Amino acid sequence: xxxxxxxxxxxxxxxxxxxxxxxxxxxxxxxxxxxxxxxxxxxxxxxxxxxxxxxxxxxxxxxxxxxxxxxxxxxxxxxxxxxxxxxxxxxxxxxxxxxxxxxxxxxxxxxxxxxxxxxxxxxxxxxxxxxxxxxxxxxxxxxxxxxxxxxxxxxxxxxxxxxxxxxxxxxxxxxxxxxxxxxxxxxxxxxxxxxxxxxxxxxxxxxxxxxxxxxxxxxxxxxxxxxxxxxxxxxxxxxxxxxxxxxxxxxxxxxxxxxxxxxxxxxxxxxxxxxxxxxxxxx
Amino acid sequence: xxxxxxxxxxxxxxxxxxxxxxxxxxxxxxxxxxxxxxxxxxxxxxxxxxxxxxxxxxxxxxxxxxxxxxxxxxxxxxxxxxxxxxxxxxxxxxxxxxxxxxxxxxxxxxxxxxxxxxxxxxxxxxxxxxxxxxxxxxxxxxxxxxxxxxxxxxxxxxxxxxxxxxxxxxxxxxxxxxxxxxxxxxxxxxxxxxxxxxxxxxxxxxxxxxxxxxxxxxxxxxxxxxxxxxxxxxxxxxxxxxxxxxxxxxxxxxxxxxxxxxxxxxxxxxxxxxxxxxxxxxxxxxxxxxxx
Amino acid sequence: xxxxxxxxxxxxxxxxxxxxxxxxxxxxxxxxxxxxxxxxxxxxxxxxxxxxxxxxxxxxxxxxxxxxxxxxxxxxxxxxxxxxxxxxxxxxxxxxxxxxxxxxxxxxxxxxxxxxxxxxxxxxxxxxxxxxxxxxxxxxxxxxxxxxxxxxxxxxxxxxxxxxxxxxxxxxxxxxxxxxxxxxxxxxxxxxxxxxxxxxxxxxxxxxxxxxxxxxxxxxxxxxxxxxxxxxxxxxxxxxxxxxxxxxxxxxxxxxxxxxxxxxxxxxxxxxxxxxxxxxxxxxxxxxxxxxxxxxxxxxxxxxxxxxxxxxxxxxxxxxxxxxxxxxxxxxxxxxxxxxxxxxxxxxxxxxxxxxx
Numbered sequence: 001x002x003x004x005x006x007x008x009x010x011x012x013x014x015x016x017x018x019x020x021x022x023x024x025x026x027x028x029x030x031x032x033x034x035x036x037x038x039x040x041x042x043x044x045x046x047x048x049x050x051x052x053x054x055x056x057x058x059x060x061x062x063x064x065x066x067x068x069x070x071x072x073x074x075x076x077x078x079x080x081x082x083x084x085x086x087x088x089x090x091x092x093x094x095x096x097x098x099x100x101x102x103x104x105x106x107x108x109x110x111x112x113x114x115x116x117x118x119x120x121x122x123x124x125x126x127x128x129x130x131x132x133x134x135x136x137x138x139x140x141x142x143x144x145x146x147x148x149x150x151x152x153x154x155x156x157x158x159x160x161x162x163x164x165x166x167x168x169x170x171x172x173x174x175x176x177x178x179x180x181x182x183x184x185x186x187x188x189x190x191x192x193x194x195x196x197x198x199x200x201x202x203x204x205x206x207x208x209x210x211x212x213x214x215x216x217x218x219x220x221x222x223x224x225x226x227x228x229x230x231x232x233x234x235x236x237x238x239x240x241x242x243x244x245x246x247x248x249x250x251x252x253x254x255x256x257x258x259x260x261x262x263x264x265x266x267x268x269x270x271x272x273x274x275x276x277x278x279x280x281x282x283x
Numbered sequence: 284x285x286x287x288x289x290x291x292x293x294x295x296x297x298x299x300x301x302x303x304x305x306x307x308x309x310x311x312x313x314x315x316x317x318x319x320x321x322x323x324x325x326x327x328x329x330x331x332x333x334x335x336x337x338x339x340x341x342x343x344x345x346x347x348x349x350x351x352x353x354x355x356x357x358x359x360x361x362x363x364x365x366x367x368x369x370x371x372x373x374x375x376x377x378x379x380x381x382x383x384x385x386x387x388x389x390x391x392x393x394x395x396x397x398x399x400x401x402x403x404x405x406x407x408x409x410x411x412x413x414x415x416x417x418x419x420x421x422x423x424x425x426x427x428x429x430x431x432x433x434x435x436x437x438x439x440x441x442x443x444x445x446x447x448x449x450x451x452x453x454x455x456x457x458x459x460x461x462x463x464x465x466x467x468x469x470x471x472x473x474x475x476x477x478x479x480x481x482x483x484x485x486x487x488x489x490x491x492x493x494x495x496x497x498x499x500x501x502x503x504x505x506x507x508x509x510x511x512x513x514x515x516x517x518x519x520x521x522x523x524x525x526x527x528x529x530x531x532x533x534x535x536x537x538x539x540x541x542x543x544x545x546x547x548x549x550x551x552x553x554x555x556x557x558x559x560x561x562x563x564x565x566x567x568x569x570x571x572x573x574x575x
Numbered sequence: 576x577x578x579x580x581x582x583x584x585x586x587x588x589x590x591x592x593x594x595x596x597x598x599x600x601x602x603x604x605x606x607x608x609x610x611x612x613x614x615x616x617x618x619x620x621x622x623x624x625x626x627x628x629x630x631x632x633x634x635x636x637x638x639x640x641x642x643x644x645x646x647x648x649x650x651x652x653x654x655x656x657x658x659x660x661x662x663x664x665x666x667x668x669x670x671x672x673x674x675x676x677x678x679x680x681x682x683x684x685x686x687x688x689x690x691x692x693x694x695x696x697x698x699x700x701x702x703x704x705x706x707x708x709x710x711x712x713x714x715x716x717x718x719x720x721x722x723x724x725x726x727x728x729x730x731x732x733x734x735x736x737x738x739x740x741x742x743x744x745x746x747x748x749x750x751x752x753x754x755x756x757x758x759x760x761x762x763x764x765x766x767x768x769x770x771x772x773x774x775x776x777x778x779x780x781x782x783x784x785x786x787x788x789x790x791x792x793x794x795x796x797x798x799x800x801x802x803x804x805x806x807x808x809x810x811x812x813x814x815x816x817x818x819x820x821x822x823x824x825x826x827x828x829x830x831x832x833x834x835x836x837x838x839x840x841x842x843x844x845x846x847x848x849x850x851x852x853x854x855x856x857x858x859x860x861x862x863x864x865x866x867x868x869x870x871x872x873x874x875x876x877x878x879x880x881x882x883x884x885x886x887x888x889x890x891x892x893x894x895x896x897x898x899x900x901x902x903x904x905x906x907x908x909x910x911x912x913x914x915x916x917x918x919x920x921x922x923x924x925x926x927x928x929x930x931x932x
Contacts, residue, residue, distance in 0.1 A: 387897025
């Protein structure tokens with residue numbers, strides 16, 4: 001699948017360049033350290049194809065948010081550093097760029113926990129995010145966002161801090177869309193939301209992905225919901241990638257079912273206990 | 284009658300204190316730094332106007348905007364050189380840095396221009412205004428009007444795109460970074476605007492009490508007004524200035540004869556203590572005092 | 576090379592918890608003590624009375640402020656007022672015939688009383704607001720001292736201080752006053768050094784880091800903040816008293832005004848928050864350096880033939896003082912004490928620096 005494509009491409013430099021350029025995002029062997037002592041991400045590689053929708057799954061503390069922040073450049077705010085590896089956006093290395101420069105190139109991260117500007121109205125939130133563009137861009141993008149999220153339009157004049165969780169998540173995604181991204185990165189959008197809202201929001205994101213060819217990298221703990229909408233998925237544990245496959249294959253994989261999808265159908269307790277003991281992930 | 288005259292004149296003077304307070308609020312809103320050098324900037328602004336008008340012979344209507352432009356860039360420079368390195372450090376160091384700036388700017392100004400007071404004429408006549416039987420200080424009226432106009436200008440500014448960006452920065456730094464807002468530029472801009480406000484305040488106060496070292500003492504009044512109104516509320520600064528001005532004027536009008544003078548500062552200090560004891564975040568402040 | 580830790584193996588808890596576990600430092604401190612005790616004979620009279628004496632007294636005060644600011648993490652922008660209360664109370668007591676030692680302690684207790692009463696109210700808030708309320712207290716104290724004749728002896732009056740008396744003997748010689756100041760400074764330094772290994776010190780550090788977390792594990796943070804205020808106010812009051820009796824010999828309201836508070840803060844910050852040796856460095860820096868550089872500039876100006884007016888020259892020390900604060904904060908926000916610590920750490924393992932990360 002993708003790995004074999006990449007392996008074949010690495011043989012010649014021309015092939016590598018074309019392979020890299022065919023990916024919207026290409027992360028190679030990235031290592032992230034916090035406070036110069038805490039190793040959070042231990043050398044991961046992943047790709048997001050142009051126009052693709054990829055999930056990055058894993059439990060708490062696996063290093064998923066850290067990976068996103070390494071890509072978007074927000075690590076510095078938490079005293080983290082990328083100490084090894086490189087990150088390429090449409091073939092161009094972005095390791096040394098400031099966060100604003102990366103946003104200008106087209107990478108936008110929707111932060112965990114929404115982080116809307118609470119004292120501004122949703123309309124002003126959208127305006128604030130369009131700082132890089134022209135007036136016409138602002139009007140056009142705002143129209144686009146309100147089309148995708150009609151509920152935001154209804155609540156556009158209330159202070160954003162008073163919106164419900166789902167509306168805030170929509171606002172956060174809409175705000176990211178205002179920056180005209182080519183790669184949208186979502187950090188746990190389903191956090192604290194009711195299942196029907198999760199389905200609605202994921203549906204809108206998939207719609208944006210299909211209609212505009214926007215590449216999406218989705219970080220989620222909620223593997224069930226995520227695997228419904230993405231094409232391929234990575235699985236992270238303890239700072240490493242331990243699995244990479246299509247969404248269908250991952251859904252069918254018995255280990256994934258066991259550990260992340262609440263599966264384990266038709267087994268008795270004895271089998272479950274021994275299974276969990278026998279299986280060891282690469283760590 | 285005496286009471287009313289004291290109150291109104293005090294209120295007008297208080298609105299002028301709001302000018303200094305607005306400068307402090309602007310910086311605190313965007314970067315959470317209480318700028319204790321605001322008094323020194325006010326004084327420096329007045330001296331820069333004098334420099335343009337006196338040594339370079341520019342007429343006042345040109346000197347003031349030139350000085351405002353100079354102070355605009357000085358504000359950016361100060362933020363870039365001194366405060367940016369201390370971002371994220373404990374607040375005591377930031378406070379100390381602004382205090383150090385205050386001391387340095389005051390002494391540098393004295394070194395460059397000498398200690399004697401100089402007059403600053405901006406064309407306001409000395410004749411008092413009469414509101415019925417009440418005698419109003421014309422300079423105070425002009426100052427109060429300027430303060431209100433500036434306040435309205437800021438309110439309008441904060442509705443423009445740049446203003447919304449500044450408000451976003453004051454809400455959440457990291458979220459601002461994530462949507463491509465340059466937090467550094469926003470903070471620099473707020474320092475620049477604050478310096479310009481300080482210059483305007485310096486010009487107005489300088490025309491009333493002549494330009495000398497005592498202008499820097501406006502810091503105490505400014506910070507009391509800022510705390511009373513809420514450290515991150517411009518509207519609060521205006522209202523608090525009005526209140527404090529009236530209180531200071533009325534109280535010292537009645538207490539001075541009893542206690543032998545100097546009660547103005549005492550009233551201001553007492554007001555500061557009372558505000559902090561009773562309602563630390565002021566009338567309209569919205570941020571918590573402590574984030575757990 | 577100098578600090579070699581090799582071969583130092585402690586065999587008892589007492590040895591391990593000693594104040595200066597490394598022999599080199601023990602010897603260095605002993606040497607310093609010898610130097611300090613012999614100062615009246617080795618230093619010139621000018622150096623002793625104008626530089627070293629005020630340096631020691633101000634260091635004691637700065638150590639007291641460091642206790643509340645660096646160790647307990649509470650802001651105090653009104654320390655000069657506390658010193659002033661101590662000074663005035665002790666001078667009044669001495670003028671009324673109280674023995675000198677008791678007068679000084681009275682001054683300290685008076686300062687403690689006022690400091691604690693104020694702290695009760697002020698400690699409801701934290702951070703900037705605590706700083707502002709202590710600043711406001713400073714202003715109120717200024718006003719009270721200058722406007723209440725019973726305290727100040729009238730507006731802009733100077734209150735003459737009676738001579739220093741230990742056990743009834745008047746001590747008027749330079750050496751005598753110097754030894755009194757040295758004794759007080761050493762006492763405060765020893766107290767602060769020991770703080771590290773007492774429960775009080777640990778409690779203060781816990782309160783400084785996160786007071787609600789400290790409260791959760793059983794350290795009553797409000798009480799310890801009050802204790803910190805009380806102890807540092809006592810130190811400040813006694814230091815103020817000794818300053819008047821030993822250095823100024825007369826007390827006026829200007830000596831303990833707002834700018835003195837700011838100067839004390841500058842000494843603490845430049846020296847390093849919570850650093851004891853930093854207090855010594857910081858005090859020397861702020862107290863002595865501007866004057867020296869000013870003299871240097873004046874000499875250079877004279878040599879170059881330029882004529883700097885008296886007025887210009889008068890403000891340059893102030894400018895240097897402000898510039899010093901800014902520069903030190905930019906270079907090393909943790910102050911001179913940290914710079915010293917860096918040098919010490921480097922010398923501890925030299926030339927095997929690669930062994931230590």
